[in-house]
Amino acid sequence: MVTPFEERVLKERAKLRGSVEAFKKRVEESGRGPRSKQILLKTIQYESTGHLDFSLFPCPPVIDHGKGARLVDVDGNEYIDLHSGFTVDSLGHANEEVNSAIKAQMDKLNHYAELPVEPRAELARILAEHHPGNFEKKVMWAVTGGEAVEIAIKLARWYTGKQIIITHWGDYHGRTAGAMGLTSKAFMMAYCYPIPPMDTAVVRIPFPYCYRCPFGKEYPSCDLFCADQFETMFKSKETWLNNPKAEITNVAAMLIEPFQSSAGYIMAPLPYLKRVKEIAEKYDYLFISDEVQNGMGRTGRLWAIEHADVAPDLITIAKSLSNGLPLSAVTGRQEIMDSWGPGAHSSTFTAYPPACAGGIKVFEIYDRDHILEQAAEKGAYFLSGIEELSKRHPSIGHFNGLGLYLAIELVVDRKTKEPAGEAAGWALSELVKSGVICIHSGYYYNRLCFAPPLVIEKTEIDQALQVLDQVLGKMEQKFNITSE
Numbered sequence: 001m002v003t004p005f006e007e008r009v010l011k012e013r014a015k016l017r018g019s020v021e022a023f024k025k026r027v028e029e030s031g032r033g034p035r036s037k038q039i040l041l042k043t044i045q046y047e048s049t050g051h052l053d054f055s056l057f058p059c060p061p062v063i064d065h066g067k068g069a070r071l072v073d074v075d076g077n078e079y080i081d082l083h084s085g086f087t088v089d090s091l092g093h094a095n096e097e098v099n100s101a102i103k104a105q106m107d108k109l110n111h112y113a114e115l116p117v118e119p120r121a122e123l124a125r126i127l128a129e130h131h132p133g134n135f136e137k138k139v140m141w142a143v144t145g146g147e148a149v150e151i152a153i154k155l156a157r158w159y160t161g162k163q164i165i166i167t168h169w170g171d172y173h174g175r176t177a178g179a180m181g182l183t184s185k186a187f188m189m190a191y192c193y194p195i196p197p198m199d200t201a202v203v204r205i206p207f208p209y210c211y212r213c214p215f216g217k218e219y220p221s222c223d224l225f226c227a228d229q230f231e232t233m234f235k236s237k238e239t240w241l242n243n244p245k246a247e248i249t250n251v252a253a254m255l256i257e258p259f260q261s262s263a264g265y266i267m268a269p270l271p272y273l274k275r276v277k278e279i280a281e282k283y284d285y286l287f288i289s290d291e292v293q294n295g296m297g298r299t300g301r302l303w304a305i306e307h308a309d310v311a312p313d314l315i316t317i318a319k320s321l322s323n324g325l326p327l328s329a330v331t332g333r334q335e336i337m338d339s340w341g342p343g344a345h346s347s348t349f350t351a352y353p354p355a356c357a358g359g360i361k362v363f364e365i366y367d368r369d370h371i372l373e374q375a376a377e378k379g380a381y382f383l384s385g386i387e388e389l390s391k392r393h394p395s396i397g398h399f400n401g402l403g404l405y406l407a408i409e410l411v412v413d414r415k416t417k418e419p420a421g422e423a424a425g426w427a428l429s430e431l432v433k434s435g436v437i438c439i440h441s442g443y444y445y446n447r448l449c450f451a452p453p454l455v456i457e458k459t460e461i462d463q464a465l466q467v468l469d470q471v472l473g474k475m476e477q478k479f480n481i482t483s484e
């Protein structure tokens, strides 16, 4: 017998299930070339429906090779990459110098788990020295971004002896069992069923998404009302966070993406970041900046949080650290890093030596080729192109960008701000068909996000903007989005 409870749960879960038949149909109707279709069908046949590719794109492209900011699929179609494989390939695809450093280390010693090697020690020195703030710093290694986040949380709780982690609505911190408890996506909760999220000591507060302020205010006249509201939670014993009379706080850390990546490249106002760091200091808990996606120079500074002149206690780093090989790290205050003992965390492929050799080369190139300045300058150029587009495209309700971290928010009507989610999904497919790869995201599925390799050429930015111009024009016609 199926109870009403079971029936309801099964119905809800069915909505989240990927359908092999639906994926096949999407492939058949996609217009992709024959080789791509063959590989996509093999993927569908042998890989779990739980992968992300058919969620990111109606029908994902099948990439064969790349160079710089250019990609070529298995049928020979060319693309401008405005995505960098989720900001992994910041120095461009097939970067010869980074690849040579990786290959040289592979030929010398590929891996020997858990023993120190020279490139690991050297990259630890470089990372420690690049953590902002006037204090001693150290590094803890990991493999993925999610693992780095889990280390940071484990360490923050160990060091403070407290439980609660504060995150924001829209934050993405990974999909492993631990990180899932920190990530704010409704469907994450469904994937925890029938076991509740592992981490129940997580308090989520609204993110300063100023275009759609959760408090109905306008920035900057709001005077950071949201931060004041948050601080109110520490002034009463009734909010779980704090006992003002006994001067006890139960909070271990705030974990924050300074700019929310998976939620659609939404940027907190810099004074907000400064303010929440001050609140962390006042109530004596740690401040952790999750820079897995917007770190490593993406925004024109090495760490996004540096724009707010904030020195976090811990930073989580991954993605483009080795320009393509899996490598992640937590950097932070020495006294925190040295508060636990040998073996407190371990993972076999941690600090994979070729990835560390690649990371050293990445930092060398950043210095030599002024990559941060390039990101800032090309980002400003890209942003001014978007601003031009916004003058003739009524669908662009809002846009933002810092360095090569940019997004546009599509709306049906600028006055009502009604999100144009369906139109944005259609635009993404058209962009890919027209040779531009980017990401479609947002609280309401209505943002297009751009994160090209930091070495993209201005002529490639021009080309991408031209395609975007045409696609937005077609989209506005199809979805009847006018300036009236």
Ligand SMILES: Cc1ncc(COP(=O)(O)O)c(C=O)c1O
Binding pocket: 086, 144, 145, 146, 147, 149, 172, 173, 174, 175, 257, 261, 262, 290, 291, 292, 293, 294, 318, 319
């Ligand atoms: C901000 C942020 N944190 C953590 C993660 C998780 O990293 P990974 O996918 O390497 O586990 C991501 C991944 O996109 C991310 O963007």
